[in-house]
Every structure is written in C-alpha cells, then in structure tokens.
Amino acid sequence: MRKKENFSEWYPEVIEKANLSDKRYPIKGMNVWTPYGWKAMRLIDRFIRREFDATGHDEVCFPLLIPEDQFKKEADHIKGFEEWVYWVTHAGTTELDVRLLLRPTSETAMYPVFALWVRSHADLPLKIYQIVNVFRYETKQTRAFMRVREIHFFESHTCHDSFEDAERQIAENIEIIERLGKEYCLPYILCRRPEWDKFAGAYYTIGIDSLMPTGRTLQLGSIHQYRTNFSEPYNITYEDEKGEHKPVHQTTFGMAERLLGAVIAIHGDDKGVLFPPQIAPIQVVIVPILAKGSKTEVTDQCNEVYHELKESGVRVHLDERDLRPGNKFYDWEAKGVPLRIEIGKQDLTANVVTVVRRDNMNKDMIQRKGMASKVKEMLKQIQGDLRTRSEEEMRENIVLINSLDEVKSGVMMMGWCGEEECGHEIEDQTNLSILGEPVGSEEFEGKCIVCGKETKTPICAAKTY
Amino acid sequence: MRKKENFSEWYPEVIEKANLSDKRYPIKGMNVWTPYGWKAMRLIDRFIRREFDATGHDEVCFPLLIPEDQFKKEADHIKGFEEWVYWVTHAGTTELDVRLLLRPTSETAMYPVFALWVRSHADLPLKIYQIVNVFRYETKQTRAFMRVREIHFFESHTCHDSFEDAERQIAENIEIIERLGKEYCLPYILCRRPEWDKFAGAYYTIGIDSLMPTGRTLQLGSIHQYRTNFSEPYNITYEDEKGEHKPVHQTTFGMAERLLGAVIAIHGDDKGVLFPPQIAPIQVVIVPILAKGSKTEVTDQCNEVYHELKESGVRVHLDERDLRPGNKFYDWEAKGVPLRIEIGKQDLTANVVTVVRRDNMNKDMIQRKGMASKVKEMLKQIQGDLRTRSEEEMRENIVLINSLDEVKSGVMMMGWCGEEECGHEIEDQTNLSILGEPVGSEEFEGKCIVCGKETKTPICAAKTY
Numbered sequence: 001m002r003k004k005e006n007f008s009e010w011y012p013e014v015i016e017k018a019n020l021s022d023k024r025y026p027i028k029g030m031n032v033w034t035p036y037g038w039k040a041m042r043l044i045d046r047f048i049r050r051e052f053d054a055t056g057h058d059e060v061c062f063p064l065l066i067p068e069d070q071f072k073k074e075a076d077h078i079k080g081f082e083e084w085v086y087w088v089t090h091a092g093t094t095e096l097d098v099r100l101l102l103r104p105t106s107e108t109a110m111y112p113v114f115a116l117w118v119r120s121h122a123d124l125p126l127k128i129y130q131i132v133n134v135f136r137y138e139t140k141q142t143r144a145f146m147r148v149r150e151i152h153f154f155e156s157h158t159c160h161d162s163f164e165d166a167e168r169q170i171a172e173n174i175e176i177i178e179r180l181g182k183e184y185c186l187p188y189i190l191c192r193r194p195e196w197d198k199f200a201g202a203y204y205t206i207g208i209d210s211l212m213p214t215g216r217t218l219q220l221g222s223i224h225q226y227r228t229n230f231s232e233p234y235n236i237t238y239e240d241e242k243g244e245h246k247p248v249h250q251t252t253f254g255m256a257e258r259l260l261g262a263v264i265a266i267h268g269d270d271k272g273v274l275f276p277p278q279i280a281p282i283q284v285v286i287v288p289i290l291a292k293g294s295k296t297e298v299t300d301q302c303n304e305v306y307h308e309l310k311e312s313g314v315r316v317h318l319d320e321r322d323l324r325p326g327n328k329f330y331d332w333e334a335k336g337v338p339l340r341i342e343i344g345k346q347d348l349t350a351n352v353v354t355v356v357r358r359d360n361m362n363k364d365m366i367q368r369k370g371m372a373s374k375v376k377e378m379l380k381q382i383q384g385d386l387r388t389r390s391e392e393e394m395r396e397n398i399v400l401i402n403s404l405d406e407v408k409s410g411v412m413m414m415g416w417c418g419e420e421e422c423g424h425e426i427e428d429q430t431n432l433s434i435l436g437e438p439v440g441s442e443e444f445e446g447k448c449i450v451c452g453k454e455t456k457t458p459i460c461a462a463k464t465y
Numbered sequence: 466m467r468k469k470e471n472f473s474e475w476y477p478e479v480i481e482k483a484n485l486s487d488k489r490y491p492i493k494g495m496n497v498w499t500p501y502g503w504k505a506m507r508l509i510d511r512f513i514r515r516e517f518d519a520t521g522h523d524e525v526c527f528p529l530l531i532p533e534d535q536f537k538k539e540a541d542h543i544k545g546f547e548e549w550v551y552w553v554t555h556a557g558t559t560e561l562d563v564r565l566l567l568r569p570t571s572e573t574a575m576y577p578v579f580a581l582w583v584r585s586h587a588d589l590p591l592k593i594y595q596i597v598n599v600f601r602y603e604t605k606q607t608r609a610f611m612r613v614r615e616i617h618f619f620e621s622h623t624c625h626d627s628f629e630d631a632e633r634q635i636a637e638n639i640e641i642i643e644r645l646g647k648e649y650c651l652p653y654i655l656c657r658r659p660e661w662d663k664f665a666g667a668y669y670t671i672g673i674d675s676l677m678p679t680g681r682t683l684q685l686g687s688i689h690q691y692r693t694n695f696s697e698p699y700n701i702t703y704e705d706e707k708g709e710h711k712p713v714h715q716t717t718f719g720m721a722e723r724l725l726g727a728v729i730a731i732h733g734d735d736k737g738v739l740f741p742p743q744i745a746p747i748q749v750v751i752v753p754i755l756a757k758g759s760k761t762e763v764t765d766q767c768n769e770v771y772h773e774l775k776e777s778g779v780r781v782h783l784d785e786r787d788l789r790p791g792n793k794f795y796d797w798e799a800k801g802v803p804l805r806i807e808i809g810k811q812d813l814t815a816n817v818v819t820v821v822r823r824d825n826m827n828k829d830m831i832q833r834k835g836m837a838s839k840v841k842e843m844l845k846q847i848q849g850d851l852r853t854r855s856e857e858e859m860r861e862n863i864v865l866i867n868s869l870d871e872v873k874s875g876v877m878m879m880g881w882c883g884e885e886e887c888g889h890e891i892e893d894q895t896n897l898s899i900l901g902e903p904v905g906s907e908e909f910e911g912k913c914i915v916c917g918k919e920t921k922t923p924i925c926a927a928k929t930y
Contacts, residue, residue, distance in 0.1 A: 024581055025574075026532050027565065032578055035523035035593070042524070058500035059507070063615050064529075064598065065551075067491050083557040086530075088567070090552040091602035100492065102529075102553070109490075113497055116489055128500070133529065137556035150528050 003270055007214045011265060012144060017334045018273040020264070021144040029142035029149035036335065037260075039281035041152060044259055045131055047183055048154050051176045057127040057156055062109045064132070065100040071108045073233040080200020081105075084136045102135035105254065107201070110157055111234035118248060120239045121161050125169070126248075129156035134256075145261030146218065146465060152257040154221075159236060159248040166225060166249040170206070173223050173253040174439070177208055180255075184263055185276040185387040186210055187394035188220060189411065191436035191460050194423055203227040208255070209435055209462070210262045211394050215409030216463040217435065218262055221255030266390050272334030274358055276386045277379040283315045284375060285337045287328045289344030302343050305353060305371065312372040314379070333358060338382050339375065357382060398460070404429050404449060409463075411435070415446035416459035422450035423459075432461040468735055472679045476730060477609060482799045483738040485729070486609040494607035494614035501800065502725075504746035506617060509724055510596055512648055512743075513619050516641045522592040522621055527574045529597070530565040536573045538698040545665020546570075549601045567600035570719065572666070575622055576699035583713060585704045586626055590634070591713075594621035599721075610726030611683065611930060617722040619686075624701060624713040631690060631714040635671070638688050638718040639904070642673055645720075649728055650741040650852040651675055652859035653685060654876065656901035656925050659888055668692040673720070674900055674927070675727045676859050680874030681928040682900065683727055686720030731855050737799030739823055741851045742844040748780045749840060750802045752793045754809030767808050770818060770836065777837040779844070798823060803847050804840065822847060863925075869894050869914060874928075876900070880911035881924035887915035888924075897926040 003010045020037035072078045088100040134153045160166040188210045198205040202224040209217040231247040267274040277283050288302045309316040319328050342354040352365040366374045397410030407430045444458040468475045485502035537543045553565040599618045625631040653675045663670040667689040674682040696712035732739040742748050753767045774781040784793050807819040817830040831839045862875030872895045909923040
C-alpha cells in the first residue's frame with residue numbers, strides 16, 4: 001500500500017484492511033460502521049461530549065425530519081442546500097401534504113423551537129449541542145469518513161443577547177478545537193472564509209482545515225457567526241432588562257466523522273492505519289509467543305499483564321487466536337494499535353516483556369515489574385511524537401508566496417487586497433480555492449498578489465477535498 | 466394533577482412540567498428531547514451498552530435508509546410494515562430510481578451485510594447491537610415516549626449455527642431484561658405472543674409488557690426467534706465443519722424509549738415525575754435556606770456538601786437560583802429528584818443536614834459528618850422501596866380467572882386450549898388483547914375458558930396501549 005505514490009488508492013485500502021467501515025451497503029455513500037470503526041468514533045463522541053458539557057452546553061436531540069415550510073424561512077440557507085437534501089414525500093400509502101426533508105444540518109429544525117424556549121435575557125445564553133447523523137446527497141465521488149451521504153455529526157447552537165457575547169462563544173469554540181487537535185494529533189488552520197464561500201445564511205464562517213498527505217486541505221468543521229440572520233426570520237427574540245424585545249445573536253459550531261478520516265489519512269502508513277493512543281480503540285495488544293513446553297506459563301503471564309493493564313485504565317486486547325505471531329503482528333499493525341507487547345519464554349526467564357511501537361517499529365524490553373506505568377508512559381510518548389511530527393509536517397507545508405508562479409503543493413499564503421475580483425483571479429489562475437484569512441495569525445505587511453496594492457491581510461489558498 | 470382519576474391528562478402534564486420532552490415541534494409525534502429528558506434517556510443507553518458489551522455484543526451503526534428492493538425480500542415482514550414506513554423519493558431535484566425507506570427496524574438494512582460478514586462457523590455467533598432512532602408512521606394518537614413517530618431504539622441482532630444456540634441467546638436476553646427491570650424499578654411480564662400477533666417474519670415473539678396505572682399493559686420491547694426465516698431470503702449462510710453451507714439461525718431483541726415512559730407512568734404521582742435513583746438525571750438537589758446574617762456560611766456549607774457528594778459519585782445539583790425555597794421544592798418535586806437536601810442556619814448549628822425523600826416526603830436530619838455515605842444509603846433505600854412497591858402493585862393486578870365474566874382491570878390469566886378460534890373468542894367477548902403464554906410460569910392445570918377443554922397452558926390477556 002503506497003501512501004505517498006497513490007493516496008486515493010491507499011486510503012480506502014487501509015480502511016478496508018483495518019475493517020473500520022464497510023462500504024458494501026447497497027446505497028452508495030452510506031456505509032456501515034463496523035464494531036472497530038464505531039469504537040474509534042465513539043471515543044471522539046466522548047471527547048466532544050466532555051468538552052461541550054464542561055463549557056456549559058446541554059445535550060439535546062431534535063427530530064430528523066424538517067417540514068419544507070420551516071426549512072424555507074431563511075432564503076440563503078435553502079438556496080445553499082436545495083441540491084443536497086433528501087425528501088420524504090410519502091408515509092405508508094399516504095402522500096404527505098407538506099414534504100419533509102432529512103436534516104442536512106439542524107438550524108431549521110431547532111430554530112422554530114428556540115423561538116419558544118427563549119423568552120427573556122435570563123434564558124440567555126442558550127447553549128445546546130447534539131450528536132446525530134445528517135444527510136447530504138453528495139454527487140461527487142464518495143470516500144469513507146471524508147465524503148459520505150449519511151454523516152455522523154456534532155453540532156452546537158447558541159443564542160446570545162449581543163454580538164459580543166456571540167463572539168466570546170466563538171473564542172470558546174476555538175479553544176475546544178485547540179484541545180481536540182492535541183487529543184487527536186490533528187494539526188489544522190483556522191481561516192475566515194471569503195464572502196463568496198461562507199455558510200448559507202451566515203454572517204461569517206471560520207473553516208477548520210487540515211492538510212492531507214496529497215497537499216490538499218480537508219475541512220474538518222466550521223464555526224459560524226449568524227448575527228441575527230436566522231433569529232429574525234425565525235422570530236427568536238428575548239425581552240431585555242428594559243422590557244424591549246430583541247432578536248438573539250446566534251452561533252453554530254459543527255464537526256463530523258471527517259475527524260476520523262483525517263486521523264487515518266495523516267498518521268497511517270504503508271502498513272495500514274496508525275491510531276494516536278488517545279483515539280485508539282485498542283491501545284495495546286498482547287501477543288503470546290508460544291513454544292512447546294512453556295505454553296501454560298506464557299499464557300498465564302499474558303493474562304496477568306492483560307488484567308494489570310486493564311485495571312490501570314489502558315484499552316488492552318489479548319490476542320489468543322490460533323494463528324502464528326507473525327500473522328497477528330501484521331493484523332494489528334494494519335489496525336493501527338499503537339503498542340504491541342510480545343511475551344515469550346525468554347521474556348519470562350528475563351522477567352521482562354517485549355514492547356514494539358507501531359509508529360517507528362522500535363523494539364524494546366521493559367521490566368515486568370512496574371510494567372503498567374512504563375506502558376502508559378510509552379503511550380504518552382507515542383502520542384507526543386505523533387503530534388509533533390504531524391504539526392511539523394503541516395507547518396512545513398504552509399508557504400508564503402509573493403507571486404502566483406510560486407504555487408506548489410500545500411497551503412499557499414499570500415497578500416490580498418480584499419477585493420473579490422482579485423480573490424477570484426487567484427482561484428482562476430492557480431486552480432486553488434481560497435480558504436480565507438488565517439484567524440489569529442501574526443501581523444502581516446505585504447502586497448496583494450494580484451493587483452499589488454499594499455495590504456495587511458494575508459490569505460490562504462489550497463487545493464481542497 | 467390527578468393521576469388516578471385521569472391518567473391520560475396527568476401523563477402529558479407531568480412530562481411538560483418536568484420539561485422532559487417538547488411536543489411543540491412542527492411535526493406531530495416527533496418530539497424534541499430536552500436536556501433533562503435526554504439525560505434520563507442517556508442513562509438508560511449507558512445501562513443498555515454495559516449489558517450488551519458485557520454479554521459479548523459489538524456495537525455498530527447501520528445506515529438509516531433502506532432500498533425498497535432489499536426491504537421486500539421477506540414477504541411477511543414487508544406486509545407487516547408497509548403501512549408504517551416513510552418513503553424518500555427524491556434527492557435534491559432528482560427523482561430516485563429506487564425508493565428508500567426510513568428504517569422502522571433494521572433487519573432489512575443489516576441482513577444483506579450479514580450475508581457478507583458470515584462465512585464460516587468460526588464467525589458464529591455474530592452478536593451485534595445498535596442504538597439509533599427508528600421511524601414509524603403512527604396513525605393512533607401519539608403520546609410522549611409511549612407512541613411517537615421517531616423512536617429512540619435499542620436493537621440487538623444475532624446469528625447462530627443452530628436453533629439451540631439461538632435459544633440460549635434468548636435466555637441471555639431474558640436475563641438482561643431481569644437486570645433492567647431491577648435497575649429501573651420496572652416490573653414486567655414476559656409472554657410468548659399468539660401466532661396471530663407475532664412480529665412480521667418471526668418464528669415466535671416474546672413480548673415484554675408492563676402494567677400502567679390504568680390497568681392497561683404497555684409493551685416495552687420484544688424478543689424474536691427468527692429461525693431461518695430471514696437468513697434464507699437474505700442468503701446468510703455459513704460453512705460448517707464438514708464443508709456444508711447452511712442458513713444461520715437468528716434472533717433479535719428490541720426495546721425503546723417506552724422504558725422511560727413506563728418509569729414516568731408507574732412511579733409518578735400528583736406532584737409530578739418520580740425517578741428511581743438509578744435513572745434519575747439528578748439524584749440529589751441541594752436547596753440553601755438563606756436567612757439574613759447566615760448567607761455566607763450556608764452558601765459555603767452547600768458548596769462543600771455539593772462537592773462531597775459529587776466526588777462520591779452522586780449526581781447532585783445545587784440550586785442557587787434567586788427564588789424562594791418553596792418554589793424550588795415544588796420544581797424539583799415535579800422533576801422527580803428522589804432526594805432533597807435543605808441546609809439552613811439551624812442545620813449549621815446542629816451540625817446536620819435536612820433530607821427529604823421525594824417518594825414518601827419523609828423529612829429527616831442526618832449528621833453532617835459521614836453525610837455522603839448516608840445519602841447513598843438512602844438512595845439505595847428509595848430504589849429498593851420503589852421496586853418493591855411497583856412489583857407488588859403489578860403482582861396484585863395479575864388475576865387468575867375462571868370465567869370471562871370475571872374480567873376486570875389488569876392482566877387476566879386463564880386457561881386456553883391453544884386453538885386460535887378460542888383465542889379470538891376471548892378477545893371478542895372481553896375486548897382484551899391476548900398477550901400470550903407467560904414465559905417461565907409455574908405449572909398450570911385448568912380448563913380452556915372458552916371451550917372448557919382440559920389444558921396445561923395459561924394465557925394472559927389485558928387491555929393494551
């Protein structure tokens with residue numbers, strides 16, 4: 001499996017080999033979450049829940065179906081989505097009076113209800129989230145976790161009494177992304193999208209983009225500042241302390257199973273998937289090396305080590321299948337288990353266990369006594385190394401250019417005067433898409449790469465998925 | 466709110482007052498899970514996951530949409546569901562070649578894929594489950610958690626190499642139900658449904674029925690033995706040790722958000738909902754009783770107690786709203802928090818905290834020191850009392866009758882010869898529905914209540930929801 005030479009073949013192959021998703025379901029782009037893939041996804045879900053809960057969001061679950069008339073209240077929103085939605089037109093043998101659509105995102109499901117929930121300033125901020133599947137009729141080529149038609153999705157929706165409070169929410173979301181990036185060894189850049197590429201109905205959109213091994217970026221999620229664009233048509237108002245009724249200010253923050261796709265794409269190698277320990281469904285696999293005459297002792301030791309690790313909170317698996325160790329190694333390397341423990345007769349004699357790191361294949365022996373804490377330390381080390389390596393790789397591939405001739409693979413940064421015309425010129429000449437102005441970047445002074453006008457605005461552009 | 470006099474009014478009222486569900490969503494029967502209701506549901510989800518994981522089931526997630534042609538492979542199944550399904554006919558502006566339906570249950574989504582997953586006897590038993598929403602176009606009156614059109618659903622599906630192994634699975638499921646009933650103080654009876662009322666496609670069906678305060682039963686879930694009824698049309702076969710290809714034997718086990726509805730209906734009272742501690746989103750609420758001159762000390766003490774309980778694993782909430790204690794009491798009683806702690810100046814002086822049980826409103830003072838373990842003991846006590854009380858209530862309402870004239874409210878048990886004709890006669894004469902033969906009941910000797918034939922088969926019948 002040649003990741004560098006042919007990423008588009010490599011990616012589905014490693015997913016299939018690791019059995020993370022089954023794409024043989026009879027609807028294209030709607031894949032089955034296998035037990036192993038779902039375990040990884042649920043670890044991400046758990047992290048997301050912890051983050052949202054800790055920042056005062058309440059989890060809810062809104063209905064999947066949205067009546068057509070509710071959906072059409074915000075004009076830009078429907079325009080942005082009408083090519084994408086699945087329509088329910090019949091129930092049983094009855095034709096429905098009002099067509100229902102499968103949520104592509106939940107603004108239009110939630111906002112009629114928010115109008116009932118929000119009454120006064122005391123109800124604000126309203127901060128909720130849900131973890132549900134959403135549906136988008138993709139016409140481009142589908143790809144497991146990256147571009148599918150049923151998408152495992154996280155969405156938070158908030159209502160505030162002012163633009164400033166909504167902005168504070170966006171700052172909080174950016175902090176959540178920072179922690180998420182660390183947890184999953186996922187480097188990213190945040191860019192405020194240009195006007196012509198913002199979310200349907202948003203006042204502005206911040207995209208969260210990660211860089212794939214092909215030099216293209218993949219959008220992992222986005223944050224939207226809506227101002228009152230939705231609260232006005234949906235009539236979500238609150239009574240302020242003076243008794244005046246005002247529309248609320250809203251934000252949303254959405255991410256999806258692409259997080260898992262990005263982890264696979266960034267960290268995998270020619271042996272298969274490589275999970276950073278924090279997201280690994282199995283962090284340590286124990287493979288007994290059985291030889292005649294030592295089977296019982298080795299098996300006992302494996303069981304002891306298994307229980308010791310399990311009790312100390314490690315996600316550990318003992319592979320007792322009737323297969324040769326080499327075959328097991330191959331399997332677990334493909335499945336991306338970050339650390340392998342081998343226990344054989346020699347290990348018993350020397351009072352050690354043999355450990356092999358999946359990321360660099362370094363083999364080591366550690367003392368049997370105190371093994372669990374050493375293993376946990378090694379997992380931390382692997383986690384740190386993967387993070388550093390991937391962050392460096394991303395940094396190296398963000399390149400400041402002064403002329404459109406310098407465009408190469410990766411994220412190109414350049415000066416931009418802010419005019420839409422020059423923006424389109426960049427896209428047309430280079431075949432890149434503008435990601436937007438990097439959020440929180442250092443001060444910049446330069447010239448618009450198209451018209452040469454002095455500017456303080458840098459802009460990023462890249463080939464995108 | 467008069468539970469006894471008017472259950473059908475009482476039930477939606479207590480749900481609304483406790484804010485467990487919002488039925489103002491613009492599609493009838495599709496309700497919003499509010500933060501409080503969703504917390505209760507997620508506690509049930511957690512228990513279900515723990516049970517299925519501990520019994521060797523793997524969690525998966527299959528697509529929501531099912532192509533019409535796959536759905537129609539098992540003839541009885543489609544007949545049973547065709548009045549119930551929502552049809553997707555368009556995507557974007559395109560009319561689909563093959564209509565897609567929203568899963569009403571996942572047999573027909575999973576089984577084409579099981580046919581790919583199961584190859585040999587080494588792949589068996591295959592035991593999987595998923596927690597997803599399913600969709601049924603209910604035409605009867607809808608009712609939160611009890612009869613809705615988008616249903617939060619648990620379903621396990623298993624494949625076995627023999628009928629006997631599938632029967633063992635069903636015995637395991639019955640054990641899971643037993644633990645669930647204890648955890649949620651939910652008494653139930655298991656009945657093997659009569660032939661004319663089994664699940665569409667099943668060889669036999671066991672219904673899990675609970676008794677509502679109205680004397681009607683509510684089906685909480687069901688277990689199905691499919692034999693090879695699905696594996697034959699879906700071609701799910703395995704190669705046995707002799708190299709022969711055989712269809713697998715299948716079972717399913719499904720339950721839904723009705724578990725929550727039943728808890729509310731059984732344990733609630735005229736003050737509102739009453740959660741058994743194991744399912745209570747908030748187990749203990751602390752209400753400060755503030756008087757002039759002692760505010761700081763009382764607030765500090767409340768905070769200390771809060772943290773002490775939280776650290777010892779209790780789901781605790783400190784109500785610091787600017788409201789009178791009486792209003793807070795009223796709120797939390799409606800929301801069903803099983804234990805209230807009041808802390809005022811006198812409590813400080815006496816080194817105690819005041820505790821009030823929601824189930825019997827008994828007020829008590831407990832020593833501040835060692836308070837947390839006493840509170841946990843009290844929660845256990847409440848849990849036990851609610852269980853005993855509800856089990857007794859159910860037992861008292863299962864009545865053995867010898868003549869159809871004796872029919873009254875509750876579950877009627879009677880002799881039945883086993884003939885369908887006599888079964889229908891019972892239903893027609895009494896307006897009851899036959900639940901079926903109780904599973905695991907004691908030996909019975911009696912006469913068919915219709916034809917008088919000697920029989921060893923008792924049967925249960927009741928008015929049902």
